[in-house]
Amino acid sequence: MPDKGERVIMLADCQSFYASVEKAEHPEYADKPLVVAGDPERRSGIVLAACPIAKAYGVTTAERLGEALAKCPSLVVVKPHMQNYIDVSMQITNIYTSYTDLVESYSIDEQFLDVTGSLHLYGTAEELARIIQRRILSETGVYARFGISGNKILAKMACDNYAKKSDLGIYTLPKSNLAGLWKLPVNNMFMAGSRMTRHFHAMGLSTIGQVAETPLSKLKQMMRRKFGKNSDIQAELYWRIANGIDNSPVTPGTHGTDPQSVGHMMTLPRDYATLADIKVVLLELTELVCQRCRGLGYMGNVISVACMGADFERPSGFSRQMKMEEPTNITNQAYRAACKLLERHWDGLPVRKVGVSVSQLSSDEEYQLSLFDLDKEKFKALERATDMIKRKYGDASIMRAVSKTSAGQAIDRSAKIGGHYK
């Protein structure tokens, strides 16, 4: 159990999430090594998720499919079904919310739960984790692991360092006993990526405990030498993580279901070299993003456009953002702003990757209805109608005439979501 008087926080993480969802859908693959890969037809595609059997062959997430197949020729390769993963993620969130209303999405397959208030109904924290774990497995086929502690940072480190490696998939790391955690190499610390780990090593800090036991003022000094004056906040962040200090609440709707931005990026099948061609893709992406905003009930205040060239050795392109005239989720309005950004910042070089996102989101409900702007209401009604048709009959059922040109990607993409195949 976590310490008395502390909150009881869990971080639940789904094992090999995409791969598990695929296996649940296809029982015939249950005992086979399986990966979900970006583009199964191309060996250069990336492995997005690998099931535990595939991992036992040495297959890892983010490697090239070709490399994975070399390690495991019998690999079952499945293309991603993002809509499915989102649906199952929501289903799992719903299971969590039947035990506590304090559920915060950290990613599509990781959620924080504050069960302090409801625990007495179920027994110990471990018993409750077991109940939830069994239920998720039987209802979705996904195996979830639970890190438990008195705050989010320790729950996360309990899950990553212990629960994932334990047979039960459940581990409690009480704040009063961090001795074991402190012995771990510093790269096991939450937020310590490979670059930061190298920096810690260069500072003579090789375990989590060594970071924790360095007086904060000294750690700040050490980091200033490396990163300059502005690194104090970072120093304090790492110091607090190492010491397991975190008072942040589990806040429903701060991630995932309540995103900071809604965006979409796609890689094009060939270079787009003319402004007109790029604008076609830009419109489609803006439409997709606005449609998603409307579905979620958001408007965005800021629009961002990114264009990148095909030559990754010599990067070209731009990524810029601007405030729109007013918060909106109307495609035409957002598209006008996106075009401005493109016209202003495009360097004229061929483009292979285009992204659009809107941020500074606010609720659709708070829409400042302008009585003099009836056009906007008409647009909104029109777009609500087209969204409905698309939901019912698929994205290809209705689209802007411009998408029928050779540059149009929407027809091809109607089979995909999130740049992935459906």
Ligand SMILES: [Mg+2]
């Ligand atoms: Mg996971």
